[in-house]
Amino acid sequence: MNLWILLAFTAVAECRYQKRGTHSCPDLCSCSSPPSEVVCSQSSLTHFPVDGLPSNTSLLSIQSTNLSSITASHLSVVPLLNNLQLYHNHLKSLPSDLLRDVPHLNTLDLTGNQLVHLLPNTFSHTSLRRLVLKNNLIEKADAEWFLGNSSLTWLDLSGNRLTGVPAALLQKLPNLESLDLSDNNLQDLQPDALKNLHRLESLNLAGNKLSSLKPTIFAHNRKLSQLFLQENQLQDLPATLLKGLPHVELLLLNQNQLQHLLSGMLDDRKSSFQIILTANPWVCDEKMEYLWKWLTIHPQNVIFLEEVTCAGPEALKHRQVISLTGSELGLDKI
Template sequence: MFLLLLFVASCPNPDACLVTQSGNGSSVSCHPPARLLRHFPADTVHLAVEFFNLTQLPANALQGISQLQELHLSSNRLENLSAEFLLPVPQLKVLDLTRNALTQLPPGLFQASAALHTLVLKENRLEALATAWSCGLKALGHLDLSGNRLRTLPPGLLANFTDLRVLDLGNNQLETLPPDFLKGPLQLERLHLEGNRLQALGEGLLAPQPALRSLFLGHNQLSAVAAGAFRGLRQLDMLDLSNNSLSSTPGGLWTPLGRPARDMEDGFDISGNPWICDQKLDGLYAWLLANKDKMFFRNDTRCAGPEALKGQTLLAAAGSP
């Protein structure tokens, strides 16, 4: 069992953790080759213990630093956490567990984490989330679960996250999404679903999020997108549908987005799809001509058929000079 430790020195020392003080409290940063000792300043508000290859932490590791607001434990090898681990730090606002080896989150882990705003669990080994995994989280604004091994999501995943603004589920193994996937947040602005195995985007899935500004769906296996999939997304400024299996899109799909109503300020990417450039793309052609100034990778957005148009850019097929 490993203990979190601290060594405070009056001058720079490669074997010491760096401790800085401000009016808000102490910030402690520990990286190899710093030595780890037992105690943290009682007024610690920011703590980083990273790159130590720790495999586990004692349940009372955070005892005595009740004012802690940020905890960074990235790039270790943590395999599990005690359900009591966060109990001593009810003021915690940021928890970063990037690049560890967590396979599950114990029930009750966040029971005292009502103040937590940012939770980063990217690049772990999570394969599933228990239905009640988020019990206690009431103020979450940023949730990053990218780079795990999630195959499915539990019903009501976001039900309690009314303040969520950013959700990152990119680079998992998701094939489908539950119908109530986005019910809960009231002002979601950024949604990452890239790098999964999604095959279809259904009607109404995104409808609960009219404030959505950025949607990332690249590098999936999408071959079908419902005609009303983007209905109501009047604020969307960025859309990535690149590197999927789309050969056509239904009529009306693009109408809610971009011009003539408004610019997509951050652009869109539909490259790397096997587009069949026939009359079924008429709706997309018209939309492309109106919004081409916001199009990324124009030269990589090409027709896969019919044979006479194979290799031609979509813009050329649409009649753009």
Template sequence: MKACATAVFFLLGYVSHFSLACPPLCKCYPRRAEVVCNNIPLTAFPSEGLPRNTSTLTIQFTNITSITEQDLQATPHLKELHLFSNRLRNLSSHLLRAVPHLVTLDLTGNKLTHLPADVFSHAPLTSLVLKNNLMEVVDARWLPDNCNLTWLDLSGNRLTKIPADFLQKMPHLENLDLSNNLLEKISANSLDQLTKLDRLNLRNNKLDALDASLLGSTRNLTYLFLSRNQLSHLPENIFQELTQLQHLSLDDNKLSSIPTGLLDHLTSLDDEGLDLTANPWICDGKMEYLFRWLQKYQKKLFLPETITCSGPQSLKTRAVMTLTESDLNIQS
């Protein structure tokens, strides 16, 4: 009983200390060892008063413009740091050296343009979100070799390329989001080390071609988003290793036809898992392969009735599903 009472007394003292230590303009939740700072007047990292045992820290919608390694020394046990929708412009080199247990870092919606070398080293990060910033380049020197990242979100920036040496530092990556950038090309060997990749989002970029070997090592992909690019053709064998793929979006590109055999290896597609809408399909003899595939696997298509012909003039706006062999001048 005495030992139990002592433990309860210690716990109450800890909770009380956590509550009393809460910084101004922040709220502290002792049971979860969590602190939330959600105030526009906040202009500097609230290092003074943060409970040292804080494991989750959220700072959002403030006017903070920079964070340093020294700031984070106040929370050595931190596991999650959420810094979205602030005005961050600068992060210091070796930023995470003071938080050796950090696994999640979210920097969504800031003003970051350039980051220093080793900014994400020294912590076992598994999730890194840099969504909706102003970055035009990424640098392999940000990360340690063979880093632990499984989730990387770089969507909504101004990237025109993604260096292969940057991606090759992340062999454990499962989710890679590069959507809503300005990517013009993905080099052939960029994804070679990403053998555990499950989800790849390249939506809304400026890609006009994909190398035939780009996806050769990503056999575990289940979701691939390529919509809203400028793809006018696809290599015949680009999807041949993707036998686990459940969803493929190719909508809003410039595809007028696809090569024979392109879809043959996609045996795991979900119902409505293939999106081919909003492409300028030319309904002539080159359409034969897609025409026959659509007839056989109609359930795999998303909104099949909206896959329509852009030419020739006699078939313009006709749904491909309603065509006949005669329309396409092919023999049965």
């Protein structure tokens, strides 16, 4: 009997030794190597899994747990970390030196936490390229989050409580290629807010409270190819809004308050250009002439073309714009 107890004790000891070794893995986590990836997704996890975390970990994903705090000393045990995913946890704050000991970190995803206020320099300690702060409780974006000339190429601030975005913050992000500000409470954009974003290719402003846009708001974003403006309160758009933007291939304007488009706004678009115009209160009178003609000539460029319908006048309500005649629009009276 004593021999069996001794053998069992030896087996347990060897298991614990191996767990501390190069093939260790924290409790409540799963590990794969190579590449060195650690995924922790158990709701019973309440603390950062320091014990057993391989020092050569390159991807660490802690998702849908009860983790409520994280520090720089926690991350110091994984100095080769490249991708840190901390989504759907219970983080309410971050220390300003959080990224101090992970100089190779490329991607940080903090989706679905409870972050409200972020300290200055929180994201200034690494060569971070992708930062996702989606679906938190952030009310104010601060220029002091970053150092000047940040290497960031992707910033997602969607699903927060922002009422504005300071131009000083975006001026520190000259390498930005994708900016997502959707589903906030933005009512306006500063005239020069996007001025320094010469590499910007995708801009998402959907789901805000924008009622108008300055004619030159995108004048410095010549590489822009995707522009999401749907689900706002836009009542009209400048005729020159897309001037100087030859690469725009996707424009979403659905679910706004647009009644007409000014003449020339959609001119000189690429053959691959696509637009959505549905769920706007289009008024089908003589001011609809430009859009009506454009739709007739470019039906292949319009997604859900048959759903672009008249909200007025009463006699044309619910009619497809493309089905109208010049006479019905009152053009024969001009």
